[in-house]
Each structure stands twice: as C-alpha cells, then as structure tokens.
Amino acid sequence: MxxxxxxxxxxxxxxxxxxxxxxxxxxxxxxxxxxxxxxxxxxxxxxxxxxxxxxxxxxxxxxxxxxxxxxxxxxxxxxxxxxxxxxxxxxxxxxxxxxxxxxxxxxxxxxxxxxxxxxxxxxxxxxxxxxxxxxxxxSPRMQWRCFLLDSGRQYQRISTIKKYIDMASLLKMNYFHWHLTEGLGWRIEIKRYPRLA
Structure with a gap:
C-alpha cells in the first residue's frame, strides 16, 4: 500500500x-x-x-x-x-x-x-x-454552477464571506445561494423589522 x-x-x-x-x-x-x-x-x-x-x-x-x-x-x-x-x-x-x-x-x-x-x-x-x-x-458545460453558503446555522465574518465568494468565482461558479434563515432565528439585523432578530 x-x-x-x-x-x-x-x-x-x-x-x-x-x-x-x-x-x-x-x-x-x-x-x-x-x-x-x-x-x-x-x-x-x-x-x-x-x-x-x-x-x-x-x-x-x-x-x-x-x-x-x-x-x-x-x-x-x-x-x-x-x-x-x-x-x-x-x-x-x-x-x-x-x-x-x-x-x-x-x-x-x-x-x-x-x-x-x-x-x-x-x-x-x-x-x-x-x-x-x-x-x-x-466554455461551461452547465448553465447553473452554484455555491451554497449556510449562514443561518453558522455565523461567518464579512471577510470570510468575501473570501468564499472569491474562491467560488475562481472555480467559475456563477450563482451564489446564501442561506440566511432558519426556523430557530434570523441572522441579519434589519432596522425596520427589529423583531426578526
């Protein structure tokens, strides 16, 4: 071996x-x-x-x-x-x-x-x-080449998210699926809807 x-x-x-x-x-x-x-x-x-x-x-x-x-x-x-x-x-x-x-x-x-x-x-x-x-x-073989980032279950820093997007672009992925919500919580603060967070 x-x-x-x-x-x-x-x-x-x-x-x-x-x-x-x-x-x-x-x-x-x-x-x-x-x-x-x-x-x-x-x-x-x-x-x-x-x-x-x-x-x-x-x-x-x-x-x-x-x-x-x-x-x-x-x-x-x-x-x-x-x-x-x-x-x-x-x-x-x-x-x-x-x-x-x-x-x-x-x-x-x-x-x-x-x-x-x-x-x-x-x-x-x-x-x-x-x-x-x-x-x-x-030329791409498939029209949709997606990258999924789950921020609903695990929090990432902005710099980390930007790095992931850059790496996905380097691999010629053309759609970014950003999973932001879960049944347990909403991870982004929106001033207009304070009860979401």
Missing amino acids: KHRLSILLLLVSYVTLACGQIVFPSPNQVEMKKGKLTLRKNISMYTADTTAFYISLLRSEVLRDASVKWQSKASAAHICWMNDPSLPPEGYKISINPKQMTITASGERGFIYAVQTLRQWVSGPAGKLTFACADITD
Missing part, C-alpha cells in the same frame, strides 16, 4: 511537469506550445474598453498591480482583448505565445472566466510573471 501511494504521487508530479500548469475546473481544450511569455514591470495592453471590470480584475489578481501602458494597436501590446460574438456567452479563448497573449470572448462574463483561468496559469513573483505558451478554449 505504501509503495502504491508513492507511485501514484510520482505519476501525478510527472503529469504536472509534462503538462504545465493545472487549471481547475479543467478547460475544454488545452494545447501546450513551446516557450513562455514573461511579463515584467511595464506591461502593454490593447482593449476597446479600459474601464471594464475584467481589466481591473486582471490587474489586481494576475498582474499584481504592475504598471500598464495602453496601446492603440493590438500588434504592439503584450495582452490583447478581442471580441468574438460567435463564442458562447461564458466561453473564451486564450492564446499565449512568447511575445503576446490574446484573450477572446463574446462578452464580459467570458472575459471574467478567462481572467480566472489566468489567475491559476500565471507563475513567478511580482515583477516577473510567466505564462506557459498554450491555446486554451473553454
């Missing part, structure tokens, strides 16, 4: 080294390529909408607040955001080569899930971010 566990761990580590980064849940298709894209302090980006939520999500969670320079041409940028209406609403494509990363989606939801994949794909410290070269294509 002890030897079987050692062999299993060895195989898992070999698969990890051979295939590159592991993304969970696994994208529909990942085609690994040779090389890596390395981004340093000054990162250039091309997009039609610089104020979109997914841009700020990428900057805070993936680029780790590195300075970004906006480009007017896609060919001059390290990271390009492209719209493709033929993709499903939550689907996306990421193409990474040693010079550039292109992220394609049909709308904001697809771009957000692409950023969540990149959060798991990136490696290296701030100031030298590395992405293994690959073509990634993904």
Whole structure:
C-alpha cells in the first residue's frame, strides 16, 4: 500500500511537469506550445474598453498591480482583448505565445472566466510573471454552477464571506445561494423589522 501511494504521487508530479500548469475546473481544450511569455514591470495592453471590470480584475489578481501602458494597436501590446460574438456567452479563448497573449470572448462574463483561468496559469513573483505558451478554449458545460453558503446555522465574518465568494468565482461558479434563515432565528439585523432578530 505504501509503495502504491508513492507511485501514484510520482505519476501525478510527472503529469504536472509534462503538462504545465493545472487549471481547475479543467478547460475544454488545452494545447501546450513551446516557450513562455514573461511579463515584467511595464506591461502593454490593447482593449476597446479600459474601464471594464475584467481589466481591473486582471490587474489586481494576475498582474499584481504592475504598471500598464495602453496601446492603440493590438500588434504592439503584450495582452490583447478581442471580441468574438460567435463564442458562447461564458466561453473564451486564450492564446499565449512568447511575445503576446490574446484573450477572446463574446462578452464580459467570458472575459471574467478567462481572467480566472489566468489567475491559476500565471507563475513567478511580482515583477516577473510567466505564462506557459498554450491555446486554451473553454466554455461551461452547465448553465447553473452554484455555491451554497449556510449562514443561518453558522455565523461567518464579512471577510470570510468575501473570501468564499472569491474562491467560488475562481472555480467559475456563477450563482451564489446564501442561506440566511432558519426556523430557530434570523441572522441579519434589519432596522425596520427589529423583531426578526
């Protein structure tokens, strides 16, 4: 039994080294390529909408607040955001080569899930971010991917709830079911209805 566990761990580590980064849940298709894209302090980006939520999500969670320079041409940028209406609403494509990363989606939801994949794909410290070269294509298999948090039976701090929501988003869950009440009590204070609490 002890030897079987050692062999299993060895195989898992070999698969990890051979295939590159592991993304969970696994994208529909990942085609690994040779090389890596390395981004340093000054990162250039091309997009039609610089104020979109997914841009700020990428900057805070993936680029780790590195300075970004906006480009007017896609060919001059390290990271390009492209719209493709033929993709499903939550689907996306990421193409990474040693010079550039292109992220394609049909709308904001697809771009957000692409950023969540990149959060798991990136490696290296701030100031030298590395992405293994690959073509990634993904779209959800199911429309509803729910996360349930039961605050009716067990109290959580606000920071804990925010952390749970962030982890659920990282796993590309798109609905949050928040269980707030029980027959024994109501856990949220509402000034208008003081007898609830």
